[in-house]
Amino acid sequence: MEQPQSTRLEMNDEIIKFLKREFETSELNRLPESYGGGKIFAPPLIGVAQAGDPIFQKYKEIIGPEHLTPLEMWLACGQDYNSISNLSTISILFPFDKKIRDESINPIDSRRLRKPAEIYTIARNFGNEFKWVCILKTIKMLNEKGYDATSGMLSDAYTIVLKGKFYTTWSERYIAFASGLGTLGLHEGLITELGCNIRLGSIITNAPLKITPRKTQEPYANCLYYAKGTCKECAEKCPVNAITEKGYNKIKCNKYRMKLARKIIPQIRSSLKTETRRVNWKLKKDISIVGCELCQFGVQCTDKNPMASHHVDFFSP
Ligand code: SF4
Ligand code: SF4
Numbered sequence: 001m002e003q004p005q006s007t008r009l010e011m012n013d014e015i016i017k018f019l020k021r022e023f024e025t026s027e028l029n030r031l032p033e034s035y036g037g038g039k040i041f042a043p044p045l046i047g048v049a050q051a052g053d054p055i056f057q058k059y060k061e062i063i064g065p066e067h068l069t070p071l072e073m074w075l076a077c078g079q080d081y082n083s084i085s086n087l088s089t090i091s092i093l094f095p096f097d098k099k100i101r102d103e104s105i106n107p108i109d110s111r112r113l114r115k116p117a118e119i120y121t122i123a124r125n126f127g128n129e130f131k132w133v134c135i136l137k138t139i140k141m142l143n144e145k146g147y148d149a150t151s152g153m154l155s156d157a158y159t160i161v162l163k164g165k166f167y168t169t170w171s172e173r174y175i176a177f178a179s180g181l182g183t184l185g186l187h188e189g190l191i192t193e194l195g196c197n198i199r200l201g202s203i204i205t206n207a208p209l210k211i212t213p214r215k216t217q218e219p220y221a222n223c224l225y226y227a228k229g230t231c232k233e234c235a236e237k238c239p240v241n242a243i244t245e246k247g248y249n250k251i252k253c254n255k256y257r258m259k260l261a262r263k264i265i266p267q268i269r270s271s272l273k274t275e276t277r278r279v280n281w282k283l284k285k286d287i288s289i290v291g292c293e294l295c296q297f298g299v300q301c302t303d304k305n306p307m308a309s310h311h312v313d314f315f316s317p
Helices: 005-025 057-060 070-076 096-104 119-142 172-176 224-228 234-239 250-271 312-315
Strands: 043-051 088-095 108-110 112-115 160-163 165-167 183-184 188-190 198-205 273-281 282-289
Touching: 005 043, 005 119, 043 172, 057 188, 070 198, 088 119, 088 172, 112 250, 119 198, 119 250, 160 273, 172 183, 172 198, 172 312, 183 282, 188 198, 188 312, 250 282
Parallel strands: none
Antiparallel strands: 043 088, 088 198, 108 112, 160 165, 183 188, 273 282
């Protein structure tokens, strides 16, 4: 039976309240004491997309043929077949805390290598466990209310695909775009109302939820470069010119990210948490994950949507 909009809105509110409490109270949302013990993530936002939104089918062309639709991921997670009109995706936005963003403005320069600030490396590494636990707890909360729920990122069907192209079978950035949480930037990060320096996660569920419509269908509407031809600050921050006026070069970026991982991990291995990942569907255990994201600090979109006040004239003829 179709649920009234008020019931759907109540469920969205309940989920955001539940998440805010987790973000506030969980010890996993904290840096180790040796890095100040502060919060990793500031309060979250959520966005909701209808699983049958045609955009998910388009992602097979845009991202790659192995990218799954919400219904395909739902079934791959072992859930019962549900009429697709009952399913939604909830994207959860995990914004890095202001202190981490502020302290990460200055990178570490060593011989022929520019590294992100150590506090960011630790926050990104520790933040992954918090993300998973948060998503598992939200799934449990929905189950206790009588709804089914699952998550692409926790599924065996989630893998990095290395087949000529490099992508994952469930792109949290694109799921978040579908849910109206933001658009891509020149650096290919998602620019949201809380900026681009974020992490993302998502849940698929048959709980009755209110869809949060996209403000725009333009995939790069929040980026000053694509909308106004200005900015390009992210390009200046990238040490290997992986961002240019022609766009973002994923191969160059990943090559540098791997180089950074080879340097950083041995230096601080004992401080890092380990996790598992699938590459081409093969499980890799006990790996430490670190990032780069030098292009996300000290730029116009670090902590806000720089087009928020421009949208009116951007869409004017
Ligand atoms: S730094 Fe500027 S050009 Fe780069 S993604 Fe952000 S808004 Fe766009
Ligand atoms: S993540 Fe690092 S290497 Fe990749 S585009 Fe950003 S600054 Fe460049």
